[in-house]
Protein backbone atom coordinates (compact mmCIF):
# COMPACT_ATOMS: atom_id res chain seq x y z
CA UNK A 1 0.00 0.00 0.00
CA UNK A 2 3.02 2.34 0.66
CA UNK A 3 0.98 5.18 2.13
CA UNK A 4 -1.38 5.28 -0.86
CA UNK A 5 -5.08 4.95 -0.16
CA UNK A 6 -6.15 1.32 -0.47
CA UNK A 7 -9.00 0.96 -2.95
CA UNK A 8 -11.17 -2.10 -2.33
CA UNK A 9 -11.93 -4.09 -5.47
CA UNK A 10 -14.44 -6.58 -4.08
CA UNK A 11 -16.99 -6.91 -1.29
CA UNK A 12 -14.63 -8.95 0.91
CA UNK A 13 -12.11 -6.11 0.91
CA UNK A 14 -14.92 -3.71 1.82
CA UNK A 15 -15.69 -5.88 4.84
CA UNK A 16 -12.02 -5.89 5.93
CA UNK A 17 -11.90 -2.08 5.74
CA UNK A 18 -15.23 -1.69 7.53
CA UNK A 19 -13.97 -3.90 10.35
CA UNK A 20 -11.03 -1.54 10.85
CA UNK A 21 -13.32 1.47 10.86
CA UNK A 22 -16.37 0.47 12.88
CA UNK A 23 -16.64 0.22 16.67
CA UNK A 24 -16.45 -3.45 17.70
CA UNK A 25 -20.05 -3.52 18.97
CA UNK A 26 -21.35 -2.28 15.61
CA UNK A 27 -19.14 -4.49 13.44
CA UNK A 28 -20.09 -7.53 15.52
CA UNK A 29 -23.82 -6.76 15.23
CA UNK A 30 -23.62 -6.42 11.46
CA UNK A 31 -21.33 -9.42 10.92
CA UNK A 32 -22.79 -11.95 13.36
CA UNK A 33 -24.80 -15.01 12.66
CA UNK A 34 -26.76 -17.10 15.14
CA UNK A 35 -25.16 -19.54 17.61
CA UNK A 36 -22.11 -21.35 16.19
CA UNK A 37 -22.43 -19.58 12.84
CA UNK A 38 -22.35 -22.84 10.84
CA UNK A 39 -24.96 -21.52 8.46
CA UNK A 40 -23.19 -18.16 8.23
CA UNK A 41 -20.10 -19.91 6.91
CA UNK A 42 -22.12 -22.19 4.66
CA UNK A 43 -23.99 -19.31 3.01
CA UNK A 44 -20.68 -18.40 1.36
CA UNK A 45 -19.26 -21.92 1.03
CA UNK A 46 -22.36 -23.25 -0.72
CA UNK A 47 -21.89 -20.79 -3.58
CA UNK A 48 -18.33 -22.10 -3.94
CA UNK A 49 -19.58 -25.69 -4.17
CA UNK A 50 -21.49 -24.68 -7.28
CA UNK A 51 -19.35 -24.54 -10.40
CA UNK A 52 -20.05 -22.99 -13.77
CA UNK A 53 -20.29 -24.68 -17.19
CA UNK A 54 -19.49 -22.02 -19.78
CA UNK A 55 -20.48 -22.18 -23.43
CA UNK A 56 -17.95 -20.60 -25.74
CA UNK A 57 -17.93 -18.88 -29.12
CA UNK A 58 -21.09 -16.93 -28.40
CA UNK A 59 -21.19 -13.30 -29.59
CA UNK A 60 -21.37 -11.35 -26.34
CA UNK A 61 -20.62 -7.93 -27.81
CA UNK A 62 -24.11 -6.65 -26.92
CA UNK A 63 -25.14 -8.03 -23.53
CA UNK A 64 -28.26 -6.92 -21.67
CA UNK A 65 -28.07 -7.56 -17.93
CA UNK A 66 -31.23 -5.66 -16.98
CA UNK A 67 -34.41 -7.19 -15.63
CA UNK A 68 -37.86 -6.26 -14.30
CA UNK A 69 -39.06 -7.04 -10.78
CA UNK A 70 -42.80 -6.79 -10.07
CA UNK A 71 -43.04 -4.33 -12.94
CA UNK A 72 -40.05 -2.26 -11.80
CA UNK A 73 -37.07 -2.02 -14.18
CA UNK A 74 -33.74 -2.86 -12.59
CA UNK A 75 -30.29 -2.29 -14.13
CA UNK A 76 -29.29 -5.82 -13.06
CA UNK A 77 -30.96 -8.56 -11.01
CA UNK A 78 -30.09 -7.23 -7.56
CA UNK A 79 -32.12 -5.68 -4.76
CA UNK A 80 -30.81 -4.10 -1.57
CA UNK A 81 -32.02 -6.19 1.39
CA UNK A 82 -33.46 -4.52 4.50
CA UNK A 83 -30.92 -4.01 7.26
CA UNK A 84 -31.72 -2.27 10.52
CA UNK A 85 -29.90 0.71 12.04
CA UNK A 86 -27.70 1.94 9.20
CA UNK A 87 -26.69 5.22 10.87
CA UNK A 88 -24.38 3.12 13.03
CA UNK A 89 -22.33 2.61 9.85
CA UNK A 90 -22.43 6.20 8.58
CA UNK A 91 -24.17 9.41 9.72
CA UNK A 92 -26.25 9.52 6.50
CA UNK A 93 -27.48 5.97 7.11
CA UNK A 94 -30.35 4.72 4.96
CA UNK A 95 -30.53 8.00 2.99
CA UNK A 96 -27.05 7.36 1.57
CA UNK A 97 -28.02 3.83 0.59
CA UNK A 98 -31.24 5.03 -1.04
CA UNK A 99 -29.38 7.63 -3.11
CA UNK A 100 -26.81 5.12 -4.31
CA UNK A 101 -29.57 2.62 -5.14
CA UNK A 102 -31.50 5.22 -7.14
CA UNK A 103 -28.34 6.23 -9.02
CA UNK A 104 -27.72 2.59 -9.91
CA UNK A 105 -31.36 1.86 -10.78
CA UNK A 106 -31.75 -0.93 -8.27
CA UNK A 107 -34.55 -1.34 -5.74
CA UNK A 108 -33.79 -0.54 -2.11
CA UNK A 109 -35.68 -2.27 0.68
CA UNK A 110 -35.93 -0.17 3.82
CA UNK A 111 -36.05 -1.94 7.18
CA UNK A 112 -38.88 -0.91 9.48
CA UNK A 113 -36.12 -0.60 12.10
CA UNK A 114 -34.24 2.04 10.13
CA UNK A 115 -32.54 4.98 11.79
CA UNK A 116 -33.90 7.44 9.19
CA UNK A 117 -37.65 7.70 8.78
CA UNK A 118 -39.30 6.12 5.76
CA UNK A 119 -40.49 9.58 4.61
CA UNK A 120 -36.94 11.00 4.81
CA UNK A 121 -35.62 8.08 2.77
CA UNK A 122 -38.39 8.41 0.17
CA UNK A 123 -37.82 12.17 -0.20
CA UNK A 124 -34.05 11.77 -0.49
CA UNK A 125 -34.25 9.88 -3.76
CA UNK A 126 -37.66 10.16 -5.39
CA UNK A 127 -36.49 8.59 -8.66
CA UNK A 128 -35.48 5.33 -6.98
CA UNK A 129 -37.99 2.51 -6.48
CA UNK A 130 -38.26 1.29 -2.91
CA UNK A 131 -39.82 -1.57 -1.00
CA UNK A 132 -40.68 -1.38 2.70
CA UNK A 133 -39.85 -4.27 5.04
CA UNK A 134 -42.35 -5.06 7.72
CA UNK A 135 -42.30 -6.84 11.05
CA UNK A 136 -45.70 -7.58 12.56
CA UNK A 137 -46.07 -5.93 15.95
CA UNK A 138 -48.12 -7.37 18.79
CA UNK A 139 -50.01 -4.11 18.59
CA UNK A 140 -51.56 -4.40 15.11
CA UNK A 141 -52.26 -0.67 15.04
CA UNK A 142 -48.49 -0.05 14.94
CA UNK A 143 -48.16 -2.28 11.88
CA UNK A 144 -51.23 -0.74 10.25
CA UNK A 145 -49.83 2.74 10.68
CA UNK A 146 -46.47 1.70 9.19
CA UNK A 147 -48.26 0.20 6.18
CA UNK A 148 -50.32 3.35 5.60
CA UNK A 149 -47.23 5.55 5.86
CA UNK A 150 -45.26 3.34 3.45
CA UNK A 151 -48.09 3.47 0.95
CA UNK A 152 -48.39 7.26 1.24
CA UNK A 153 -44.64 7.73 0.92
CA UNK A 154 -44.59 5.85 -2.40
CA UNK A 155 -43.06 2.50 -1.45
CA UNK A 156 -43.93 -0.04 -4.16
CA UNK A 157 -44.22 -3.26 -2.14
CA UNK A 158 -44.21 -4.62 1.40
CA UNK A 159 -41.58 -7.19 2.27
CA UNK A 160 -42.98 -9.17 5.18
CA UNK A 161 -40.25 -10.93 7.14
CA UNK A 162 -41.53 -14.34 8.22
CA UNK A 163 -38.41 -15.94 9.67
CA UNK A 164 -38.11 -13.76 12.75
CA UNK A 165 -41.02 -14.30 15.10
CA UNK A 166 -38.29 -14.35 17.69
CA UNK A 167 -34.85 -12.91 17.12
CA UNK A 168 -31.99 -15.38 16.66
CA UNK A 169 -29.35 -15.67 19.36
CA UNK A 170 -26.27 -13.75 18.30
CA UNK A 171 -23.67 -14.39 20.95
CA UNK A 172 -21.45 -11.44 20.10
CA UNK A 173 -24.39 -9.09 20.80
CA UNK A 174 -24.88 -10.75 24.17
CA UNK A 175 -21.19 -10.35 25.08
CA UNK A 176 -21.18 -6.74 23.85
CA UNK A 177 -24.51 -5.94 25.57
CA UNK A 178 -25.51 -4.45 22.24
CA UNK A 179 -27.76 -1.42 22.26
CA UNK A 180 -28.52 1.33 19.76
CA UNK A 181 -26.03 4.15 20.45
CA UNK A 182 -27.50 6.99 22.53
CA UNK A 183 -27.47 9.58 19.72
CA UNK A 184 -29.60 7.36 17.41
CA UNK A 185 -33.27 6.39 17.42
CA UNK A 186 -35.57 4.30 15.24
CA UNK A 187 -36.63 6.78 12.58
CA UNK A 188 -40.11 5.38 12.02
CA UNK A 189 -41.11 5.84 15.64
CA UNK A 190 -40.14 9.44 16.30
CA UNK A 191 -43.68 10.39 17.28
CA UNK A 192 -43.69 7.75 19.99
CA UNK A 193 -40.46 9.09 21.46
CA UNK A 194 -42.08 11.02 24.24
CA UNK A 195 -45.06 8.76 24.81
CA UNK A 196 -43.51 5.32 24.44
CA UNK A 197 -39.76 5.31 24.61
CA UNK A 198 -39.67 1.52 24.15
CA UNK A 199 -40.33 1.78 20.41
CA UNK A 200 -37.45 4.15 19.79
CA UNK A 201 -34.67 2.63 21.84
CA UNK A 202 -33.05 -0.62 22.79
CA UNK A 203 -31.73 -1.15 26.26
CA UNK A 204 -28.92 -3.39 27.40
CA UNK A 205 -28.89 -3.70 31.15
CA UNK A 206 -27.82 -7.26 30.56
CA UNK A 207 -27.34 -9.36 27.41
CA UNK A 208 -28.33 -8.20 23.96
CA UNK A 209 -30.53 -5.11 23.98
CA UNK A 210 -32.04 -6.00 20.62
CA UNK A 211 -33.15 -9.44 21.73
CA UNK A 212 -35.14 -7.91 24.58
CA UNK A 213 -36.44 -5.08 22.39
CA UNK A 214 -37.58 -7.45 19.70
CA UNK A 215 -39.30 -9.86 22.08
CA UNK A 216 -41.17 -7.03 23.77
CA UNK A 217 -42.70 -5.67 20.54
CA UNK A 218 -42.96 -8.30 17.79
CA UNK A 219 -45.73 -10.88 17.55
CA UNK A 220 -44.55 -14.48 17.99
CA UNK A 221 -48.05 -15.80 17.25
CA UNK A 222 -47.89 -14.82 13.57
CA UNK A 223 -49.46 -17.39 11.17
CA UNK A 224 -50.68 -17.63 7.56
CA UNK A 225 -53.99 -16.02 8.58
CA UNK A 226 -52.11 -12.80 9.24
CA UNK A 227 -51.14 -12.63 5.56
CA UNK A 228 -54.84 -12.34 4.75
CA UNK A 229 -55.13 -9.60 7.38
CA UNK A 230 -52.23 -7.71 5.84
CA UNK A 231 -53.77 -8.07 2.38
CA UNK A 232 -57.00 -6.66 3.75
CA UNK A 233 -55.34 -3.43 4.87
CA UNK A 234 -53.17 -2.66 1.84
CA UNK A 235 -53.19 -2.47 -1.93
CA UNK A 236 -49.43 -2.91 -2.10
CA UNK A 237 -48.00 -6.22 -3.34
CA UNK A 238 -46.72 -8.40 -0.49
CA UNK A 239 -43.42 -10.26 -0.71
CA UNK A 240 -42.66 -12.97 1.86
CA UNK A 241 -39.04 -12.93 3.03
CA UNK A 242 -37.72 -16.08 4.67
CA UNK A 243 -39.27 -18.95 2.70
CA UNK A 244 -36.91 -21.92 2.35
CA UNK A 245 -39.08 -25.02 1.80
CA UNK A 246 -41.38 -26.33 -0.94
CA UNK A 247 -44.23 -26.68 1.57
CA UNK A 248 -44.11 -23.02 2.57
CA UNK A 249 -43.53 -21.90 -1.02
CA UNK A 250 -46.76 -23.61 -2.06
CA UNK A 251 -48.61 -22.00 0.82
CA UNK A 252 -47.18 -18.65 -0.17
CA UNK A 253 -48.52 -19.02 -3.71
CA UNK A 254 -51.92 -20.11 -2.38
CA UNK A 255 -52.02 -17.11 -0.04
CA UNK A 256 -51.79 -14.79 -3.04
CA UNK A 257 -48.51 -13.02 -2.29
CA UNK A 258 -46.67 -11.36 -5.16
CA UNK A 259 -43.24 -12.94 -4.64
CA UNK A 260 -41.07 -14.81 -2.17
CA UNK A 261 -37.50 -14.29 -1.04
CA UNK A 262 -35.58 -17.45 -0.20
CA UNK A 263 -33.63 -16.24 2.80
CA UNK A 264 -32.17 -17.43 6.08
CA UNK A 265 -31.82 -13.81 7.21
CA UNK A 266 -28.08 -13.83 6.57
CA UNK A 267 -27.80 -16.83 8.95
CA UNK A 268 -28.84 -14.62 11.87
CA UNK A 269 -31.88 -16.63 12.92
CA UNK A 270 -31.74 -20.44 12.91
CA UNK A 271 -28.22 -21.84 12.90
CA UNK A 272 -27.96 -25.21 11.21
CA UNK A 273 -30.31 -24.32 8.37
CA UNK A 274 -29.23 -24.99 4.83
CA UNK A 275 -27.44 -22.24 3.01
CA UNK A 276 -30.12 -20.44 1.04
CA UNK A 277 -28.56 -21.09 -2.36
CA UNK A 278 -29.14 -24.78 -1.54
CA UNK A 279 -32.87 -24.08 -1.03
CA UNK A 280 -33.46 -22.14 -4.22
CA UNK A 281 -34.20 -25.06 -6.56
CA UNK A 282 -36.68 -26.62 -4.12
CA UNK A 283 -38.62 -23.37 -3.80
CA UNK A 284 -38.44 -22.58 -7.52
CA UNK A 285 -39.75 -26.05 -8.41
CA UNK A 286 -42.62 -25.71 -5.93
CA UNK A 287 -43.61 -22.26 -7.16
CA UNK A 288 -43.66 -23.38 -10.82
CA UNK A 289 -43.25 -19.88 -12.26
CA UNK A 290 -46.47 -18.59 -10.69
CA UNK A 291 -44.65 -15.84 -8.79
CA UNK A 292 -41.05 -14.58 -8.86
CA UNK A 293 -38.55 -16.15 -6.47
CA UNK A 294 -35.73 -13.97 -5.16
CA UNK A 295 -32.96 -15.11 -2.85
CA UNK A 296 -30.49 -13.64 -0.38
CA UNK A 297 -27.81 -14.62 2.16
CA UNK A 298 -24.18 -15.00 1.17
CA UNK A 299 -24.20 -13.20 -2.18
CA UNK A 300 -20.77 -11.58 -2.48
CA UNK A 301 -19.78 -11.93 -6.15
CA UNK A 302 -21.21 -11.44 -9.62
CA UNK A 303 -20.77 -15.19 -10.13
CA UNK A 304 -23.04 -15.76 -7.09
CA UNK A 305 -25.77 -13.74 -8.80
CA UNK A 306 -25.29 -15.81 -11.94
CA UNK A 307 -25.53 -19.10 -10.00
CA UNK A 308 -28.71 -17.98 -8.22
CA UNK A 309 -30.33 -17.05 -11.53
CA UNK A 310 -29.21 -20.34 -13.06
CA UNK A 311 -31.10 -22.17 -10.30
CA UNK A 312 -34.23 -20.19 -11.08
CA UNK A 313 -34.08 -17.05 -8.94
CA UNK A 314 -35.30 -13.88 -10.62
CA UNK A 315 -32.90 -11.71 -8.60
CA UNK A 316 -30.72 -11.71 -5.50
CA UNK A 317 -30.71 -9.36 -2.51
CA UNK A 318 -27.60 -8.26 -0.62
CA UNK A 319 -27.38 -7.26 3.03
CA UNK A 320 -23.93 -6.96 4.59
CA UNK A 321 -21.97 -5.84 1.50
CA UNK A 322 -24.04 -2.64 1.53
CA UNK A 323 -23.34 -2.06 5.22
CA UNK A 324 -19.59 -2.52 4.70
CA UNK A 325 -19.63 -0.11 1.77
CA UNK A 326 -21.69 2.41 3.72
CA UNK A 327 -19.23 2.26 6.61
CA UNK A 328 -16.22 2.70 4.35
CA UNK A 329 -17.46 5.39 2.00
CA UNK A 330 -21.06 6.46 2.65
CA UNK A 331 -23.14 6.95 -0.50
CA UNK A 332 -20.01 6.78 -2.67
CA UNK A 333 -19.01 3.47 -1.11
CA UNK A 334 -22.44 1.93 -1.75
CA UNK A 335 -22.35 3.27 -5.31
CA UNK A 336 -18.97 1.60 -5.78
CA UNK A 337 -20.10 -1.79 -4.41
CA UNK A 338 -23.14 -1.77 -6.67
CA UNK A 339 -20.90 -0.98 -9.62
CA UNK A 340 -18.44 -3.71 -8.65
CA UNK A 341 -21.19 -6.32 -8.44
CA UNK A 342 -22.80 -5.13 -11.67
CA UNK A 343 -19.48 -5.33 -13.52
CA UNK A 344 -18.67 -8.74 -12.04
CA UNK A 345 -22.11 -10.05 -13.06
CA UNK A 346 -21.79 -8.58 -16.55
CA UNK A 347 -18.42 -10.26 -17.02
CA UNK A 348 -19.48 -13.62 -15.58
CA UNK A 349 -22.64 -13.68 -17.69
CA UNK A 350 -20.61 -13.02 -20.82
CA UNK A 351 -17.98 -15.61 -19.96
CA UNK A 352 -20.60 -18.36 -19.60
CA UNK A 353 -21.99 -17.30 -22.96
CA UNK A 354 -25.26 -15.62 -21.96
CA UNK A 355 -26.35 -12.45 -23.75
CA UNK A 356 -29.38 -11.69 -21.59
CA UNK A 357 -30.70 -12.80 -18.21
CA UNK A 358 -33.35 -14.86 -20.02
CA UNK A 359 -30.59 -17.05 -21.46
CA UNK A 360 -29.32 -18.05 -18.00
CA UNK A 361 -30.57 -21.54 -17.15
CA UNK A 362 -29.75 -24.60 -15.04
CA UNK A 363 -27.32 -25.97 -17.62
CA UNK A 364 -24.70 -23.37 -16.73
CA UNK A 365 -24.29 -24.55 -13.14
CA UNK A 366 -23.26 -27.86 -11.63
CA UNK A 367 -22.78 -28.98 -8.05
CA UNK A 368 -19.07 -29.54 -7.43
CA UNK A 369 -19.67 -33.00 -5.89
CA UNK A 370 -21.66 -34.02 -8.97
CA UNK A 371 -18.80 -32.81 -11.18
CA UNK A 372 -16.41 -35.03 -9.24
CA UNK A 373 -18.68 -38.08 -9.44
CA UNK A 374 -19.14 -37.58 -13.16
CA UNK A 375 -15.38 -37.42 -13.57
CA UNK A 376 -14.92 -40.70 -11.68
CA UNK A 377 -17.60 -42.56 -13.62
CA UNK A 378 -15.57 -43.85 -16.58
CA UNK A 379 -13.12 -45.51 -14.16
CA UNK A 380 -15.57 -47.19 -11.79
CA UNK A 381 -18.66 -47.73 -13.91
CA UNK A 382 -17.58 -50.75 -16.03
CA UNK A 383 -16.51 -52.80 -13.00
CA UNK A 384 -19.05 -55.34 -11.74
CA UNK A 385 -20.55 -54.41 -8.38
CA UNK A 386 -19.11 -57.54 -6.65
CA UNK A 387 -15.53 -56.40 -7.32
CA UNK A 388 -16.30 -53.09 -5.60
CA UNK A 389 -18.01 -54.64 -2.63
CA UNK A 390 -15.09 -54.08 -0.26
CA UNK A 391 -14.79 -50.37 -1.15
Ligand SMILES: Cc1cc2nc3c(=O)[nH]c(=O)nc-3n(C[C@H](O)[C@H](O)[C@H](O)COP(=O)(O)O)c2cc1C
Nearest residue numbers: 030081082083084111161265266297298318319320
Ligand atom coordinates in the same frame (compact mmCIF):
# COMPACT_ATOMS: atom_id res chain seq x y z
C1 LIG B 1 -27.12 -5.98 10.34
C2 LIG B 1 -28.31 -6.62 9.69
C3 LIG B 1 -29.56 -6.15 9.97
C4 LIG B 1 -30.67 -6.75 9.37
N1 LIG B 1 -31.90 -6.22 9.60
C5 LIG B 1 -32.97 -6.78 8.99
C6 LIG B 1 -34.25 -6.22 9.17
O1 LIG B 1 -34.42 -5.21 9.83
N2 LIG B 1 -35.28 -6.84 8.57
C7 LIG B 1 -35.13 -7.98 7.82
O2 LIG B 1 -36.09 -8.53 7.30
N3 LIG B 1 -33.91 -8.51 7.60
C8 LIG B 1 -32.83 -7.93 8.17
N4 LIG B 1 -31.60 -8.44 7.94
C9 LIG B 1 -31.45 -9.58 7.02
C10 LIG B 1 -31.21 -9.08 5.59
O3 LIG B 1 -32.35 -8.49 5.07
C11 LIG B 1 -30.79 -10.19 4.64
O4 LIG B 1 -31.71 -11.25 4.71
C12 LIG B 1 -29.39 -10.73 4.91
O5 LIG B 1 -28.54 -9.72 5.36
C13 LIG B 1 -28.82 -11.35 3.65
O6 LIG B 1 -27.60 -11.93 3.88
P1 LIG B 1 -26.19 -11.25 3.58
O7 LIG B 1 -25.96 -10.23 4.65
O8 LIG B 1 -25.27 -12.41 3.66
O9 LIG B 1 -26.27 -10.63 2.21
C14 LIG B 1 -30.49 -7.86 8.51
C15 LIG B 1 -29.21 -8.32 8.23
C16 LIG B 1 -28.12 -7.71 8.81
C17 LIG B 1 -26.76 -8.23 8.48
Ligand SMILES: CCCCCCC(=O)C(=O)O
Nearest residue numbers: 084113202210213214268
Ligand atom coordinates in the same frame (compact mmCIF):
# COMPACT_ATOMS: atom_id res chain seq x y z
C1 LIG C 1 -33.22 -3.51 17.49
C2 LIG C 1 -34.25 -4.37 16.95
C3 LIG C 1 -33.83 -5.60 16.31
C4 LIG C 1 -33.41 -5.38 14.92
C5 LIG C 1 -33.46 -6.66 14.21
C6 LIG C 1 -33.07 -6.48 12.84
C7 LIG C 1 -32.77 -7.77 12.24
O1 LIG C 1 -33.60 -8.36 11.60
C8 LIG C 1 -31.48 -8.34 12.40
O2 LIG C 1 -31.21 -9.38 11.77
O3 LIG C 1 -30.65 -7.82 13.17
